[in-house]
Amino acid sequence: MSNFGERLLTGVLFVLVLLGSIVQSEFTSSILFFVIILLCQREFYGFFKASDIKAQSLVGILGGLGFFLASVIAHQANLKFNTLFLIVPLLFFVFIIELFRNRPNPIPNIAYTVLGIIYVAVPFTLLHELSYYSNYQFGKEYNYEVLLGYFFVLWANDTGAYLVGRKLGRTKLFERISPKKTWEGSLGGALMGLLIGYVNSIIFTGLDTITWMSLALIVVIFGSLGDLVESLFKRSLGIKDSGKLLPGHGGVLDRFDGIFISAPMVYTFLRILSIC
Numbered sequence: 001m002s003n004f005g006e007r008l009l010t011g012v013l014f015v016l017v018l019l020g021s022i023v024q025s026e027f028t029s030s031i032l033f034f035v036i037i038l039l040c041q042r043e044f045y046g047f048f049k050a051s052d053i054k055a056q057s058l059v060g061i062l063g064g065l066g067f068f069l070a071s072v073i074a075h076q077a078n079l080k081f082n083t084l085f086l087i088v089p090l091l092f093f094v095f096i097i098e099l100f101r102n103r104p105n106p107i108p109n110i111a112y113t114v115l116g117i118i119y120v121a122v123p124f125t126l127l128h129e130l131s132y133y134s135n136y137q138f139g140k141e142y143n144y145e146v147l148l149g150y151f152f153v154l155w156a157n158d159t160g161a162y163l164v165g166r167k168l169g170r171t172k173l174f175e176r177i178s179p180k181k182t183w184e185g186s187l188g189g190a191l192m193g194l195l196i197g198y199v200n201s202i203i204f205t206g207l208d209t210i211t212w213m214s215l216a217l218i219v220v221i222f223g224s225l226g227d228l229v230e231s232l233f234k235r236s237l238g239i240k241d242s243g244k245l246l247p248g249h250g251g252v253l254d255r256f257d258g259i260f261i262s263a264p265m266v267y268t269f270l271r272i273l274s275i276c
Helices: 003-024 026-046 057-076 083-099 106-132 145-168 183-203 209-237 259-275
Strands: 172-174 178-182
Touching (some): 026 106, 057 106, 106 259, 145 178, 145 183, 178 183, 183 209, 209 259
């Protein structure tokens, strides 16, 4: 099978599994996100295996998964607090654990352990919380409309940027970090993302058009920046792909790079709306 065919097949199966799990039920959606967080954190901590940095990878993974599960349980039990504050003691436990490890480079060890939680687990947890958002409030009822709409905009932005950039791309966007990305591609992705944001407002009527368009704009801007940030990480470490799990696409982190900055921004935007 050609690289394009392999990439296309992997992409189709990836989308079907993701959409099917989200639409099927709250349980399958939670399982999906649990597995994604696990795989992404494993890839992230795997970046440093060949270096002198010995991050607390097991602690980071268990902490990230625990934070996600706490969020899910809080929504299902309708607990009257925001689980985001739980990240504070979790992060500082990393400092305490490092005391007893007797490893060199304690500061980088702590820093990269904490980064694996903040960069991977927190964004995915906040993204999953979008599935409890309806009528401009976060609650306990599972509602996948905002979550699906988010993914549609994200994918539209990526697809539009790729297609337009491939045909019309001339002006480099950020050559130092990602030589192939162009301003023309980014503008094409932005237009397609905003178009899908408008389509979302027609299909998913729980949010009005202005809110959907604002959400789409946030995803377009910060999704593209998230892509560049992951490219920055990989370039600084001298690696091309975060892994080899997805044939034709690289690693799981490579497929979700647009989420890591855009999801927290969308979550914050909706939180603000919920208290206005």
